[in-house]
Amino acid sequence: MSKNKHLVLADRCVIEQGLNNRSSFKEIGALVGKDCTTISKEVRNHICFVKKGAPYRNFNDCVHRFHCHYSGDLCDECTRKQKKTCSLCGKCTSVCPDYVKEECSFLKKPPYVCNGCPKRNACTLEKHLYIAHDAQREYELVRSESRSGFNLTDQEKELLDLVFTPLLKNGQSIHHVMVNNADRIPRCLKTMYRYVDGGVLGARNIDLPRKVRFRPRKAISVPLKVDKACRVGRTYEDFKIYHFEHPELPIVELDSVEGVKGGAVLLTIHFVRQKFQLAFRRDANDSFSVIEIFNDLYEKLGKELYMQLFPVLLADNGSEFSNPTALEYGPDGELRSRVFYCNPSAPHEKGACENNHEFIRRVIPKGTDIGPYSQDQIDRMMNHINSYSRPELGNKPPYSLMEFYYGKALLEKFRFSVIAPNDIVLKPSLLNRHD
Missing domain, CATH: 3.30.420.10 (Ribonuclease H-like superfamily/Ribonuclease H)
Structure with a gap:
C-alpha cells in the first residue's frame, strides 16, 4: 500500500481511467496502492452531477417522457417552432404537474457513477460522473477550509476566557500569563497571540500596550505546546x-x-x-x-x-x-x-x-x-x-x-x-x- 495518506491528482486520473474501463474498486485500488474501500469513498465523495442528454436528444429525466401527452401547452413562451410532445424538449419539467424524476437503479450500487456505462451515450437522465480534475479541486478546497479559522469549541473558549482574559486586562503580558498558568492554558504562546489578534477571546489587541505600536511580524515556526524535553x-x-x-x-x-x-x-x-x-x-x-x-x-x-x-x-x-x-x-x-x-x-x-x-x-x-x-x-x-x-x-x-x-x-x-x-x-x- 502507498505510504501517502492522501490521494494525489495522478491517483485520481488512474481512478477515472479505471472507471471508464469498467474496472472494479479492488482492481483500481491495486493500481494506486490503496484499499478498495478508499477508492469507494473517493468516488462517492466526489461525484459530479451533469444534466446532459444524448446525441440529438435533449436532457429529460422525467419518468413519463416516453408517453408524455403534453404538446408544448405547458410553457407560455415556448420557442420551439414545431410544438410537438414535450418529451422531446425536456425544458418543461419545472412547470409540469406530472413531472417525476427517474433515477437509474444502477447508480445505487458500485461503481455509483456512469463513467463506464455502455448505455451512457443513449441515456437522457442526469449523469453521475467521476472527473479527476474536478475531484482534485474539491479535495483541495475542503482541505483548505478545514485548516482555516480557529480550532476552538465554545466550551474551550469559555474556559480560556475565564483564566486568560482577566489577567491580561490587569496589565500582564501574554508571556507572563502563559509562564505562570501553563497547566491551566493548554495552548502555545503563538496560539494565544492569534486568539487575541483574531478577537476570539474577551481580551483584544488594545489590552497589549506594545502590540498596537508594532507592525505584524512575519510568520515563524512555533514549538509544540507539549515540550518534548519533559520526556527526556x-x-x-x-x-x-x-x-x-x-x-x-x-x-x-x-x-x-x-x-x-x-x-x-x-x-x-x-x-x-x-x-x-x-x-x-x-x-x-x-x-x-x-x-x-x-x-x-x-x-x-x-x-x-x-x-x-x-x-x-x-x-x-x-x-x-x-x-x-x-x-x-x-x-x-x-x-x-x-x-x-x-x-x-x-x-x-x-x-x-x-x-x-x-x-x-x-x-x-x-x-x-x-x-x-x-x-x-x-x-x-x-x-x-x-x-x-x-x-x-x-x-x-x-x-x-x-x-x-x-x-x-x-x-x-x-x-x-x-x-x-x-x-x-x-x-x-x-x-x-x-x-
Whole structure:
C-alpha cells in the first residue's frame, strides 16, 4: 500500500481511467496502492452531477417522457417552432404537474457513477460522473477550509476566557500569563497571540500596550505546546529498563476519557495488577486539573500509602500529562513517583487501561457530554465496573483484589463500595438512577 495518506491528482486520473474501463474498486485500488474501500469513498465523495442528454436528444429525466401527452401547452413562451410532445424538449419539467424524476437503479450500487456505462451515450437522465480534475479541486478546497479559522469549541473558549482574559486586562503580558498558568492554558504562546489578534477571546489587541505600536511580524515556526524535553529520561524504553530493575513496584496507567470536544473529561487511574480503576471528573483537559487530583490524593492518603500505591506512573503524550515534575514531586518537594510516557500513537503500551475503558463506554458512549454528570455519579459507575467479575482474575472482581492487597480502609477513602453481582448495571441508565 502507498505510504501517502492522501490521494494525489495522478491517483485520481488512474481512478477515472479505471472507471471508464469498467474496472472494479479492488482492481483500481491495486493500481494506486490503496484499499478498495478508499477508492469507494473517493468516488462517492466526489461525484459530479451533469444534466446532459444524448446525441440529438435533449436532457429529460422525467419518468413519463416516453408517453408524455403534453404538446408544448405547458410553457407560455415556448420557442420551439414545431410544438410537438414535450418529451422531446425536456425544458418543461419545472412547470409540469406530472413531472417525476427517474433515477437509474444502477447508480445505487458500485461503481455509483456512469463513467463506464455502455448505455451512457443513449441515456437522457442526469449523469453521475467521476472527473479527476474536478475531484482534485474539491479535495483541495475542503482541505483548505478545514485548516482555516480557529480550532476552538465554545466550551474551550469559555474556559480560556475565564483564566486568560482577566489577567491580561490587569496589565500582564501574554508571556507572563502563559509562564505562570501553563497547566491551566493548554495552548502555545503563538496560539494565544492569534486568539487575541483574531478577537476570539474577551481580551483584544488594545489590552497589549506594545502590540498596537508594532507592525505584524512575519510568520515563524512555533514549538509544540507539549515540550518534548519533559520526556527526556521518561520514554517507554526508559520505563522498560526501570521496570526490569524494579519488578516489585506496581504500575499505574493514566489516561483521559473525553465526551465532547472541549467539554468535561475523566482522568482514569488504572492499577494494572488488580485491574482496578479510578475515574475523576474534570471540567477541562489540562495538566492543572490532573496535578490537583494527585495532590489531593497525596494529602488524603498520606506520603507512605501514596508512594506504595503510585510508585510508577505510565501516561500517554497528551498535554494534560505535560508537567511530569509536578506529578513526581509532592507539595513538600520530596520525590513520590516516577513518571514515564508511552511512544506516540502506541495505546497498546498501556493496553490494560485502554481495555478497561470499554466498561466506561458502555455507560458513557462516545460523543456523550460528561459535563452534566457529578463526581458522585462517576463514583457510582466505577463501583459497578470494579465489582464486575473478570475471568483473568479467577472470576473475582477488581474490588476484591484491591481489598486483598491494601485493605478495605483504603477503598473507603476512595468512597468505593462493592455491588452485588446481580445488581451490576453497565448501561447509560445507571447514571440516571437515584440510589
